[in-house]
Amino acid sequence: MSAPTGGPAQAAPAPRRSRPRIRVRTRTVTVLAGCLILLAAALVAGVRTLRQEPTVTLLANWTGTDEQDFRDAVLKPFERRHHIHVDYQGSSAESEVLGADVEAGTPPDVVVLTGPGELAAYARQGQLKQVDDLLPRSGFGASWTTPLDGHVYWFPFKADLKSLVWYPAGTSAQQLAAAATRPGQWCLGMGSGATSGWPGTDWIEDILLQRSGPDVYQRWARGELPWQSREVKEAWTTWGRMVGAGGDPALVRRALKTPYQDASEPVTRTPRGCTLEHQASFIRNQDAWKRVDGRYVPSARLIPGARADDAWLVSGDLVALLHDTSPARTLIRYLASADAQRAWSTREFSFSVSPEAQPAPGAGGTAWHHALATTLLDDRAVHCFDGSDAMPPSVRDAFAEATIEYLAHPDHLDALLKNLDSLRQTHGLTWLQSVCDRTS
Known part of the structure; x- marks a missing residue:
């Protein structure tokens, strides 16, 4: 920013003896101004801290365009609705990332993995929390939420045939x-x-x-x-x-x-x-x-x-809970909901196996997509993970x-x-x- 036009260069000359006081007064004003700026910044930071939204960490395998689609279709509506910030990490090597985080004692709150076998190992280690009471009553098929020791530890967010x-x-x-x-x-x-x-x-x-x-x-x-x-x-x-x-x-x-x-x-x-x-x-x-x-x-x-x-x-992207916090439980309920699953399957042109998340009759889509969605939900067929x-x-x-x-x-x-x-x-x-x- 340029110097003000009314600065000392345009002021009338002052007696030599008064200059020290002018310099002192200028320094005093400068210091005061600096203190006021710092105080204002501290107040703003304090207000932001008081208003800071709770955060939940999420690890999944969507990166690039898929990550942006996931943020737009699923995470942003969740953040707006629940006033919870999602700290998302996408990685194509999510198994390795999760393993390193667990070993370091810093696992994410929620994870999405493709392998129930891997999740079962974490559950046996005590790393996963039960999600029985967080899923909708309509539930998911047995091949998607295989119980372990009498409890459910994961559920499908996306499915494939x-x-x-x-x-x-x-x-x-x-x-x-x-x-x-x-x-x-x-x-x-x-x-x-x-x-x-x-x-x-x-x-x-x-x-x-x-x-x-x-x-x-x-x-x-x-x-x-x-x-x-x-x-x-x-x-x-x-x-x-x-x-x-x-x-x-x-x-x-x-x-x-x-x-x-x-x-x-x-x-x-x-x-x-x-x-x-x-x-x-x-x-x-x-x-x-x-x-x-x-x-x-x-x-x-x-x-x-x-x-x-x-x-x-069949296969699927399975959601699991590692930290039983209120924000994390809220995210789990949301990801299991028909609204979230329908939003993601619509954006990705993929599939949900939630009976409540299916598009209404006559909704858009191709014949092959509707046929596959029907096959995934057909209770007369056998679905093996x-x-x-x-x-x-x-x-x-x-x-x-x-x-x-x-x-x-x-x-x-x-x-x-x-x-x-x-x-x-x-x-x-x-x-x-x-x-x-x-x-x-």
Whole structure:
């Protein structure tokens, strides 16, 4: 700021003897002004402190555009309504972040994770708080809120259906059947940073479910059925034949080096680089499937030997409570509410399994989206949670790594399954006793 026009430079000269007093008076005024400014700042800070809203910390996996959408559609309405500030941290490595925070004694108040197996381990350690009394009366299905020691410790905020194969609009049934027998026609990308390999675990889980049924699948997912059993081993070899494990080096290399979110890109080329993708419902929002107007078929129609009747692999983003504070409990109730779940599913074009959160009849949306939403809520169908997500973290991670090894070296399968059985028998692991909402 420029000097004031009425400053000393324009004042009349003063006698020499009066100058010291003028300087002293100027310094006094300056000091006084500074004190008044500091006092005002202190008063403002004090008022802000008195009016400060309570805060709740939240860790989830939404980053970038997804994070902004989550803030706009879910968090901002919560903050306005309840006058509680949400200190949000988004990370694609949320499991690692949470583990470090728990070890340091500074975990978030609320967390959103994809793995009930990981949450079960935290619950057994006493890190999670019960949420039984915070959920709506309509509740969620048994495969989504699996009780542990008689209490519920998590609930789904977002759901996905996984027993799906996507294909471009205009592909005939005969073309689908033919493509399913050609490994090069499957769009497959195994890359996902620290969690690489999970697209392979989805494949093997779904094949086991569709070929052997929910009873066998649930025994395996809760650690009772050996990895070296006939049913599990055949699920691996069936996947290997379908996608060409150990076959064409260029094909295997493409699958191993491609990030899962880029796997469908070749479907837009001319001629197409691939036609089919075994992937969860969220993949339909990828640009490639939008451009080719992606459609889906239940995976059971293309998996050799499938015999399960209306059985579906599912997954979800699960909310859990680590600090039992009033702001955190308020956020839990809100995230479990129909309003919050509907807002998020509408913004993300995803799914909620809250019966109260479904859009009204005649609401906007595509036919495929409505059909999948109906399947997720169909109480005549069997919904089984993603097996690797339900397993103890050490087994989950080894499973994902083994799919990568098997894809390149299928002759290593016996050793891989033996190693997974050794891990399964490790003392002290927490296994969920139910991953399917019902079995036959």
